[in-house]
Amino acid sequence: MSFQLRSEECILSEIFPKRRCIYCFQEKPIEEFSLEHIWPDALGGALCGDFFKTREVCEKCNNVCGLFVDGAFIKSWFVQMEIANQSYQFLNPSKPTAVPLHYLGVEPSLPTEEGEICERWQGPAGERIYHFHLADEERWDTFAGGDTIRRKKKDPGRAYLAFTSSNEYWSLTAALSFKQQFARAKRCVLTEVAIDDPKFAPILPVLFSQGDPADPQQARDKRVLAHALSNNGVHTRIPVQADFDGRFLCKLALGIGHRIFGKRHGESRYGTELRKGLWARNSRERRELRIRGTGMLGDGRATVAQELREFLTWPGAWTICIWNHGDRLAAHVHSPGGTKLSIVIAEELSSYPVIDAADYREGQIYLISLPGESFVGPLALPEVLAHKLGNRVVPILREIEMSRDNMSLLPPKKTSPPAD
Ligand SMILES: [Zn+2]
Structure with missing residues (x-):
C-alpha cells in the first residue's frame, strides 16, 4: 500500500513538477513561479546580468516583496533622494527629458480637506510641487506618494506645479518630470512660464491638460496653495521607518546566496535566519535574529x-x-x-x-x-x-x-x- 502511495506521488510530481521558493521556502507547482529581479527594477534590475535574476521565487512572494520589501526601500525618503540626485547627473544638455523628483514629505500645516493630505515634491530647478490625495493607512506613511496601488487606480489625486526657473530647458524638464511622476493625477500649473520656442509650444497643453478654471475643487486648492507659495520656508514632515531597509537586505542576501551556493544556502542555519528576517513583522523581531x-x-x-x-x-x-x-x-x-x-x-x-x-x-x-x-x-x-x-x-x-x-x-x- 505504501509502495503504491509513493508511486502515485512520483507520478503526480512528474505531471505537476514542483519547486521550492527561496523566499517563503514552500514547495509550489512550477507554473506559480515568475522571474524575480534580485536587484530591484526601479534601481536598474532589468539591466543586470543573469547573476541578479532568478526563477526560484513564487509569484506571490514576487508581488508581496515588490510592493512591501523593495517598495519600502525604494519609496523611502533616503532612496528617493538618491534616485533624483543620480538621474540629474545624466541630464542631456541638448534635450529636456523627464527625471525623478525630490520627495520632501507631507505639508502638515496646509488646511487640506477632511481626510486628505498634501505631499510636497521638488523639481530639478527647485520647482514647488504639491500633491493632494486621501490619507492612506498608517503602513504607507513612510512611502513617498503613499499607497502605491491607490495612487495608480482609485485615488491618483491632484497635483500642482509652480515653476521657479525662467529658463526654457529647466521649465520643460520640470514639466515633463511632473507629468511622469503624476501620470494619472489631475495636473495643473500654478504659475505662468514663458516658453517661446515654437518646437516646445505644442508639448505644454498636453502636460497640463486638466487645468479647469470652472472646477471648484481646483479653485479651493489654489487658494490653499497661494498661501503656501507666499511662504518661502519648507515645513514638511518626513516619516522615517528606522529599519526601512532591513527586510530588503535580507531578501538581497537570500537572492545572492542562492545564486552562489544553490539550494544549500536556503537550507543552512544562516539562510533560515535571513528568511525569518525577511518575514519578521518589525525591526524588534529582526534584531533578535x-x-x-x-x-x-x-x-x-x-x-x-x-x-x-x-x-x-x-x-x-x-x-x-x-x-x-x-x-x-x-x-x-x-x-x-x-x-x-x-x-x-x-x-x-x-x-x-x-x-x-x-x-x-x-x-x-x-x-x-x-x-x-x-x-x-x-x-x-x-x-x-x-x-x-x-x-x-x-x-x-x-x-x-x-x-x-x-x-x-x-x-x-x-x-x-x-x-x-
Ligand atoms: Zn514564495
Whole structure:
C-alpha cells in the first residue's frame, strides 16, 4: 500500500513538477513561479546580468516583496533622494527629458480637506510641487506618494506645479518630470512660464491638460496653495521607518546566496535566519535574529568596508561588492551618493564546496546605473581600486565615467521665487 502511495506521488510530481521558493521556502507547482529581479527594477534590475535574476521565487512572494520589501526601500525618503540626485547627473544638455523628483514629505500645516493630505515634491530647478490625495493607512506613511496601488487606480489625486526657473530647458524638464511622476493625477500649473520656442509650444497643453478654471475643487486648492507659495520656508514632515531597509537586505542576501551556493544556502542555519528576517513583522523581531548587517542609517561603528567607501562609491551608479571575510561572505552596497549598506550573505563558508566561495576572496564588484543605462560586473575589487587610484585604466569603467553628461554644459537655472 505504501509502495503504491509513493508511486502515485512520483507520478503526480512528474505531471505537476514542483519547486521550492527561496523566499517563503514552500514547495509550489512550477507554473506559480515568475522571474524575480534580485536587484530591484526601479534601481536598474532589468539591466543586470543573469547573476541578479532568478526563477526560484513564487509569484506571490514576487508581488508581496515588490510592493512591501523593495517598495519600502525604494519609496523611502533616503532612496528617493538618491534616485533624483543620480538621474540629474545624466541630464542631456541638448534635450529636456523627464527625471525623478525630490520627495520632501507631507505639508502638515496646509488646511487640506477632511481626510486628505498634501505631499510636497521638488523639481530639478527647485520647482514647488504639491500633491493632494486621501490619507492612506498608517503602513504607507513612510512611502513617498503613499499607497502605491491607490495612487495608480482609485485615488491618483491632484497635483500642482509652480515653476521657479525662467529658463526654457529647466521649465520643460520640470514639466515633463511632473507629468511622469503624476501620470494619472489631475495636473495643473500654478504659475505662468514663458516658453517661446515654437518646437516646445505644442508639448505644454498636453502636460497640463486638466487645468479647469470652472472646477471648484481646483479653485479651493489654489487658494490653499497661494498661501503656501507666499511662504518661502519648507515645513514638511518626513516619516522615517528606522529599519526601512532591513527586510530588503535580507531578501538581497537570500537572492545572492542562492545564486552562489544553490539550494544549500536556503537550507543552512544562516539562510533560515535571513528568511525569518525577511518575514519578521518589525525591526524588534529582526534584531533578535542572528543576522549580521548594517542599514543605511548605520550603527555608528567604523568597519574596514566603511574605510573603503570612497573607492566603492561610484557617482551615478549603485555598486554591490561581494566579499569573503574569513568564514563569511558579505554584500556591501554603496548608493550613488555614498551611503553604505552591508549584509552577511552566508556564514560557515567551510561547509560549502571551496569552489563556490573562492571567487570572492578578492572581492567582486558590480555597478548598476538605471539613468546611465549601464551594468558592469563582476570586476575584481583590486582592479577597481587601481582604476580609482589612477594606477591603471579599466576601459569599461572609463566608458561609464564618460557616459555621464557634463553638468557644466547644462543651462543656468536662473531661479526666481514663484509669484503669488
Ligand atoms: Zn514564495
